[in-house]
Amino acid sequence: MxxxxxxxxxxxxxxxxxxxxxxxxxxxxxxxxxxxxxxxxxxxxxxxxxxxxxxxxxxxxxxxxxxxxxxxxxxxxxxxxxxxxxxxxxDVLRDIETSRLTLRRPAPKDAVPLEATIDDAMLASNGWTERNGRALIKAVGRGRPTPGLLVIESRSDATVIGGATVHPGDDQTSFASIGWWIGPSHRRAGYASEAVAALVDAIHDTGYTSVEIGTNESNLAVQRICDKIGATEKDRRPQPLPDGSTVPGIWYEHHRVVTEPT
Known part of the structure; x- marks a missing residue:
């Protein structure tokens, strides 16, 4: 009904x-x-x-x-x-472009290529179940994508290579948390660092004072990206995951550096 x-x-x-x-x-x-x-x-x-x-x-x-x-x-x-x-x-972000990528809201046509970016490694690193992945793809195909979901697309050939999520804090101005993934055939090419750096800058441009990133203590790849973009460790606490498990988590925080005029 x-x-x-x-x-x-x-x-x-x-x-x-x-x-x-x-x-x-x-x-x-x-x-x-x-x-x-x-x-x-x-x-x-x-x-x-x-x-x-x-x-x-x-x-x-x-x-x-x-x-x-x-x-x-x-x-x-x-x-x-x-x-x-x-x-x-x-929906506070406009399309984001970098030298190689576009981050944009998903359309129904993105369901199939986005599904190809979700493999066992992606599910495991994000603590998702297969059901979580199917629900996300089904929502995209129906034109009702998960709030805050963005697709990461290659500018050279318009191939969807991954996704990102943005979750505003309760007051909608102080902070937003983000997550991301890159599909198996496009990993280890620097796309994640490029996408995350641009996404963090775009979030700050909308007025958020800080951006939070949470990851498993064992996820060295995310930790390296956080270090690269200038995010600092905020605290460490257990992190519940969608699959029902809990892992030791590290929470990073990124603040935009404001240069005082001279």
Whole structure:
């Protein structure tokens, strides 16, 4: 009846704002209930001699239809508002270009080439399950990509070589956290360093004062990139991963260096 993303938005509304969700749904039922009651009264008046069972059946049908339509309209409204809020929060970056790469929002046509960049090594290093990967690709193909997802594309031949994620902090101005991956056929060519450096600069350009990067203590490649772009170690703490495991994590922080005018 509804795409899964609309259902998820409605579920999240009830989980995080139960009072507002209940009032909103009740409002839709009340809004539709009045005209539905008028229809029910009119039907009863038109057929006064109808059997009691028929009258009860008509009223039951009206009540059920009213509730179902109200729920449908409420879920649609909540999911639309959630989508707009998400876009306002996450879609703060314009396309980013480097000498060799473009970082941009994904389109449905990117689903297949992006899937080719997700292999066992990528899943393991990010703590993803195969289900996480399939869900991400399915969302891209449906035109509803994960908020904050970017594809990394080669400028020379428009090949999708990887992806990146940007997650704003709660106040949307102090910090954002990022992650990234490069597909198996394009690794060890310096693409990750190039993409991350440009992404961090672009995030600062939008007004974020710091960018956070978390990684496993054993992931030396990410640590080298953090050192290369000038990120400093912030702290070390256990890092929960999407696959349910927890690893010893290092959290880096990058601040833009502001040069005082002379």
């Amino acid at each position: 509804f795409p899964t993303w609309r259902i998820a938005a409605a579920k999240a509304e009830f989980q995080h704002r139960p009072r507002r969700a209940t009032i909103g749904l009740a409002g839709w039922i009340a809004l539709l209930g009045f005209p539905a009651a008028v229809i029910g009264v009119a039907a009863t008046a038109v057929f006064p001699s109808a059997a009691t069972e028929l009258i009860v059946g008509v009223w039951l049908l009206i009540v059920v239809a009213t509730v179902l339509v109200a729920v449908w309209l409420w879920v649609w409204r909540v999911s639309e508002l959630a989508s707009k809020e998400s876009s306002a929060r996450y």
